[in-house]
Amino acid sequence: MSKKRLKRRKLKENLFNKRRLIILNEDTFEETFSLKLTLMNVFVVATLGAIIITFVTTFIIAFTPLREFIPGYSSSKLKREAMELALKSDSLSKALKRNEAYIKSIQKVLTGELEYAKFNKDSILSSADESSSQVDLSASKSELELRDQVAKEEKKSLSKKSKTE
Numbered sequence: 001m002s003k004k005r006l007k008r009r010k011l012k013e014n015l016f017n018k019r020r021l022i023i024l025n026e027d028t029f030e031e032t033f034s035l036k037l038t039l040m041n042v043f044v045v046a047t048l049g050a051i052i053i054t055f056v057t058t059f060i061i062a063f064t065p066l067r068e069f070i071p072g073y074s075s076s077k078l079k080r081e082a083m084e085l086a087l088k089s090d091s092l093s094k095a096l097k098r099n100e101a102y103i104k105s106i107q108k109v110l111t112g113e114l115e116y117a118k119f120n121k122d123s124i125l126s127s128a129d130e131s132s133s134q135v136d137l138s139a140s141k142s143e144l145e146l147r148d149q150v151a152k153e154e155k156k157s158l159s160k161k162s163k164t165e
Contacts, residue, residue, distance in 0.1 A: 015040045 016038050023033040061067050068075045139147070 015043075 018036050018038055021033075021035045021037055022031055024030065025032050061070065065075075067073045
């Protein structure tokens with residue numbers, strides 16, 4: 001026990017003993033700079049310096065255009081153009097669906113399946129919008145059977161675990 005205490009005391013003394021750093025002019029041996037340091041001070045300053053350099057580097061990379069040179073990051077201009085193209089393609093697909101619905105209804109009128117008096121452009125376009133927004137989210141029969149089967153298997157595995165414990 002005393003050896004451990006001696007080692008700790010020696011380490012503490014080494015960390016907190018003051019040492020002097022002197023920079024001399026080699027030609028005249030004149031003291032240019034002098035500084036009193038401890039090993040603990042040097043360690044703290046080096047650690048803080050490393051942390052500050054890390055934060056500055058991270059800040060520079062994260063908030064400047066320099067990040068575009070890192071693989072995986074795209075430029076803000078590219079992201080903006082992709083967003084604009086996505087919006088345009090969405091609006092074009094909606095317009096295409098409306099036109100297709102309108103053309104189908106005109107074909108029905110021309111073939112005689114629908115009378116001209118019942119033909120209304122506004123109702124056709126509104127029905128095209130409604131048909132695209134309605135999606136059947138109910139589960140099919142096979143999906144319900146699969147869910148039941150998985151639930152039964154989970155109950156079996158849970159009962160086996162409780163028996164082994």
